Amino acid sequence: MREGGIVLKNKNIFQLIHATEIINNSNIVYFMKRFPHKIGVTPVLVLAELRNSGAQKQTVLADKIGCTPGAMTNISNKLVKAGYAVRKYNDDDRRHVLLDITEEGLKVFNEAQAFGREFQTELFDALTDEEIEQYVNIQDKLLAAAIQRNEK
Known part of the structure; x- marks a missing residue:
């Protein structure tokens, strides 16, 4: 019985991973098609890191x-x-180059963030309040496990 339960759990986990990948890919495609600036998700993450x-x-x-x-x-x-970004050079050592966000980059990042919130809200409209609460609890649990794993 235990072995069958493990197989079912693994099957369900792989189904969950597959569904998550499809949702993530769909969200990226949605963003790329509808966001008015020709910038991908990874460059937006870079702008976020520079801003933060x-x-x-x-x-x-x-x-x-x-x-x-x-x-x-x-x-x-x-x-x-x-x-959206500029390179800043060190006059004493030209090999030391920093990337920094510009005002235009900050504007585009803020637009991307607002756009992302809007379409994520649309996506989660498919869930009930109870399902959202369950989903948040699951995400919190997975995040805690990831943090614990990374601290080892």
Whole structure:
């Protein structure tokens, strides 16, 4: 009986993972199609990090965002070209370069954040108040487990 329960639990977990991936991908597609600025989700995450923590080296940003240094260079180039970020050079050491958010980048980030809240609210309208409460409790439990796992 125990072995059958494990198989069912694993099957349900994989179904949950699959459904979560589909929802996440759908949300990204929705964002990309409807957000008026031609900027992806990862560059928005970079803008958020710059807004929250200030100017940073691209290697530090890559670690925080979870992308490769090469991908971060590409994202940074696009953000700078769009006027959403600037590179700040150290006069004493030109190799020491920080990426920083611009006023235009802050404006686009704020719009992306508001847009994201709006469409997430639409998504969660499918749930009842009780289901939302259950979902919040589940997310809190998973977050606590993730934090505990990362502290080991």
